[in-house]
Every structure is written in C-alpha cells, then in structure tokens.
Amino acid sequence: MSRRPEPVQVVKQRRDAALESLVAGVPYIQFLGVQFDRRGDELTAVLPFRDDLIGNPFLPAIHGGVTAGFLEITALVGLGWSMIWDEIEGATPKGEAGPLRLPKTIDFTIDYLRSGLPRDAYARARITRSGRRYASVQVEAWQDNRDRPFAQAMGHFLMPKRPAKDDG
Amino acid sequence: MSMPPDPSKIQTPEEMLRVAREFMEALPHAKALNISLDQLGDGRAEFSMPYDERLVGDPETGVLHGGAVSALLDSACGAAVIAHPDNGGGTATLDLRIDYMRAATPGQALVAQAHCYQVTRSVAFVRAVALDDDRDRPVASATGAFTFTVKP
Numbered sequence: 001m002s003r004r005p006e007p008v009q010v011v012k013q014r015r016d017a018a019l020e021s022l023v024a025g026v027p028y029i030q031f032l033g034v035q036f037d038r039r040g041d042e043l044t045a046v047l048p049f050r051d052d053l054i055g056n057p058f059l060p061a062i063h064g065g066v067t068a069g070f071l072e073i074t075a076l077v078g079l080g081w082s083m084i085w086d087e088i089e090g091a092t093p094k095g096e097a098g099p100l101r102l103p104k105t106i107d108f109t110i111d112y113l114r115s116g117l118p119r120d121a122y123a124r125a126r127i128t129r130s131g132r133r134y135a136s137v138q139v140e141a142w143q144d145n146r147d148r149p150f151a152q153a154m155g156h157f158l159m160p161k162r163p164a165k166d167d168g
Numbered sequence: 169m170s171m172p173p174d175p176s177k178i179q180t181p182e183e184m185l186r187v188a189r190e191f192m193e194a195l196p197h198a199k200a201l202n203i204s205l206d207q208l209g210d211g212r213a214e215f216s217m218p219y220d221e222r223l224v225g226d227p228e229t230g231v232l233h234g235g236a237v238s239a240l241l242d243s244a245c246g247a248a249v250i251a252h253p254d255n256g257g258g259t260a261t262l263d264l265r266i267d268y269m270r271a272a273t274p275g276q277a278l279v280a281q282a283h284c285y286q287v288t289r290s291v292a293f294v295r296a297v298a299l300d301d302d303r304d305r306p307v308a309s310a311t312g313a314f315t316f317t318v319k320p
Contacts (some may be wrong), residue, residue: 027224028233052200055243063197064261065239065244072235102226105234109265 019043022080022102026073032066034073041085045074047121054118062116067141070154071123071168072108075137078125079103079157101160103135108155116150117143133159181209188247194245201236203243209283213247215240218277230274234308235277235299237267241310244280245294249314252284252292256319258275259292272307276300282310292316 019038032053038168047053047070055063069132080102123141130136139153185208192198192205201223207214217240224231242264249259272278282296291313298308 025227026233027222027227028235031222032235054196054197055198057194057196063239064242064264065201065235066197068238068264068266069233069235069244072233072238095184105268106264107267108234108238109263110238110261112261112298113265115260 015088015138018084021082022077022084028069029073029077030064032069033075034070036077037167041081043074043078043081043124044114045070045077045123045125047123049157056115059115060118062118063119064112065111067112067116067121067151068108068110071139071141071151072105072155074123074139074141075125075153075155076102076105077107078139079127079130079135079137079159080129083129083159087128100134103157103159106156106158108136108153110151112151114148114150119143121150123144131159135159172255184208184251186251192243194246197239198243201239203240205247205259206279208247213249213251213282214279215244215247215282216277216279218309219275224274226271229271229301231271232236232270232274232278234266236270237272237308238264238310240278240280241266241282241296241298241308242312243302244282245284245296245310245312246314248282248284248294248296249287249292249316253315254287255292255316256288257317259314262291262313262315264310267309269306272298273300273302278307284314287316287318289318290316 035046053062053066054060092148120126121143125137125139128136135157140149141151184269188208189205203215203217206216223236226232279299284292284294285291294312296310297306
C-alpha cells in the first residue's frame, strides 16, 4: 500500500462537518447551547453557563432538568457519532449504511451527586454496549474538577433500523 | 428547588398554590420552558408545558427532546415533595429515572402529574407521569428519590 496519508486539514474538516451534521439540526441542543469539543474520535460535551439554565436562584444551582437534558444529549450524540465514525473514515462506503437516524431513549437514570454550580459544565459518554437493537451508555458530567462529577447517568437506547445489505 | 417559601406560614390550599406559583415563576429555567403550575397539595403536583419548537429533539418529526420532558417531570416531582404534609424545608433531587414509553405528539402540551407517595426522616419517594392529549397512554413516567426534612 503506497497510499499517501490525507492532509490533516482535510481529515479535520471531514470529521467536524460530520459532527456538525449530528448536532446542528436538533433545536433542543441549540436551546440549551450544548457544544461539542472533538479530539480525534473523543467527544466532550460543553454546556456554557447561562442565567436561564438556573433552577434555584437562591443557591444558585443549574436546574435538574437541564442537567438531565445535557447528559441525555451527550449520550445520544455519542451514540450517533459512534454509528457514523466508520462511514466518515471510509471503513463503510458512503451511503451504504443508509441515512442517519438518531437512536431513541428507552430509559435514562440520573444521579445528582452535587448541585450544579453557575459555571460551565462538561460531560463525556461511554458506550458500554452497542448491539443491533439496543445500546447502553454511561455519562459523567463535571465542572471545575474532573474527579468531582456533579452528575452521572445511565441510559438504554433503541438503535435505529438501518437497511441490511444481505436481506435487501 | 432548595429554598421554597416557608410552608409553616402558609394557611390555606389556595394560598399555598398562589405562593408556590410565584416561587415557580421566579425560577429562570422553568420560565424558559414556559412551565406552569396547575395544581399543588397533599404530596401531589401537576405542571404543564406548552409545545415549543425550540425543544424539538427530532427535526424530521417535530417530537420533543427527552431532556425537556425530564425538566418538566423533575420540576413536578420536586414540587410534590414540597407539598407533602410532613415537609419542613426544601428538597433536592437525589436520583431520577425516566422511562420513555412513546413520542409526545407534536403540537400538544405536556402535563406532568407527580405524587410523593412515601417519606422517611431524610428521603422522599416520588412517582410521576407525563401525558399529552391522549391521557390513557403516558408519554413518559418518572421514579425519583429526593432529599427530605421533616417538619419540626
């Protein structure tokens, strides 16, 4: 194999465009203002702090529903990203896997470990199992200190049906 | 929801609902979601949230994102704890599990009904459902544990 490696900018542009296609079209992700920081295939979700994310103005603390939504977005985008990665990288020919449909949440359990402070939050998802029909994902969110998560979550997801090559 | 109005100073159910509504309206994220408090008392709370295109999770179908449903359910559960007769303070969510039974019908408001059905000296247990116009088929249900302080 004497194929030359692609220029780094071409690779980055392709990956960033694929990530953007997952995130940009979802109104709720824009409503919360969630962004994704990509390093290779690793995604970190970022929730920049805004006043209207506050649930309890007396503490003040981020609304529990915002934390839940942030973690669920992180899990769903993480799953979607893992589904399209092979296609972006050319392991699966483009289009062969069919149009992308995001997985559907079956259930989602959030542990609130500390109150969410009025500052930026970060989260990463770990796909613990991804099968043809079901997937299990763990998510952890932190603020100032990676070793002191303020919330963690576990969810089960129904994977979208993608056209199988064999049975047409 | 950790510092609600002092429940010991509230006399009638009507007054409790009025004070709780004012408290709710001061919560920035509840305001952002246009959540309203419809009923409150005796360990039960009913909240509603109008359909809003900003909260859509699937742009192809217009179905609301689970996160918005979670925010509504979390708010209703917290309020049900506050409204428990033995409650003596604020509350915070310890954990919350949401089961998504079906997609919420686009264009329809969601209603969350929460019931704080059991409390100990330090923990409150809550169940809730989220409904759209088809009241016989819940959109989602929630089970949660919340911090609890017994009235002195």
